[in-house]
Amino acid sequence: xxxxxxxxxxxxxxxxxxxxxxxxxxxxxxxxxxxxxxxxxxxxxxxxxxxxxxxxxxxxxxxxxxxxxxxxxxxxxxxxxxxxxxxxxxxxxxxxxxxxxxxxxxxx
Amino acid sequence: xxxxxxxxxxxxxxxxxxxxxxxxxxxxxxxxxxxxxxxxxxxxxxxxxxxxxxxxxxxxxxxxxxxxxxxxxxxxxxxxxxxxxxxxxxxxxxxxxxxxxxxxxxxxxxxxxxxxx
Numbered sequence: 001x002x003x004x005x006x007x008x009x010x011x012x013x014x015x016x017x018x019x020x021x022x023x024x025x026x027x028x029x030x031x032x033x034x035x036x037x038x039x040x041x042x043x044x045x046x047x048x049x050x051x052x053x054x055x056x057x058x059x060x061x062x063x064x065x066x067x068x069x070x071x072x073x074x075x076x077x078x079x080x081x082x083x084x085x086x087x088x089x090x091x092x093x094x095x096x097x098x099x100x101x102x103x104x105x106x107x108x
Numbered sequence: 109x110x111x112x113x114x115x116x117x118x119x120x121x122x123x124x125x126x127x128x129x130x131x132x133x134x135x136x137x138x139x140x141x142x143x144x145x146x147x148x149x150x151x152x153x154x155x156x157x158x159x160x161x162x163x164x165x166x167x168x169x170x171x172x173x174x175x176x177x178x179x180x181x182x183x184x185x186x187x188x189x190x191x192x193x194x195x196x197x198x199x200x201x202x203x204x205x206x207x208x209x210x211x212x213x214x215x216x217x218x219x220x221x222x223x224x225x
Contacts, residue, residue: 049180053153
């Protein structure tokens with residue numbers, strides 16, 4: 001698709017900024033997002049191309065504001081819902097539970 | 109009791125979701141051939157970025173046979189970029205080729221059935 005992800009050649013985005021001594025994950029949840037995507041791929045709930053396409057379909061302004069693992073997480077969630085692995089109701093209920101917890105008390 | 113263990117993960121990591129295909133398809137192009145990237149604009153997934161469409165170059169290297177990404181997304185229209193041979197599914201496998209624009213040594217475009225993250 002001619003989506004926002006297809007940035008090669010675009011002007012105005014500025015130089016690629018490389019972080020010195022970049023850690024593997026900036027925050028722990030990123031590792032969970034990676035593990036979740038890998039587990040879903042390994043279990044063949046979806047394939048790599050479906051995963052990429054799910055990421056490509058993120059609404060453009062949100063895509064541009066999102067970091068790498070945010071996009072991975074969103075792509076994974078999209079596919080989990082589309083494939084019926086979780087339902088929208090389960091997902092919303094879980095978000096609602098998490099939103100009620102004091103900050104810092106998440107779980108995997 | 110863990111559901112998965114490290115050995116299972118190691119094994120899966122190496123093999124699950126592999127994108128190479130053990131399929132013997134004759135290549136349509138060979139290194140040195142001049143080619144033009146198609147100007148396709150599929151609404152679904154493709155690994156052909158806009159900056160390379162309609163661009164000319166020559167084949168530098170053959171990467172072998174891969175799944176065609178466009179065809180691997182469930183429910184979307186398959187594009188016939190892959191090799192057509194009797195008895196083989198259309199559009200689902202393609203030989204990856206790497207092309208280089210004429211006169212620009214060292215600047216490489218990948219025209220592949222799949223690519224790295």
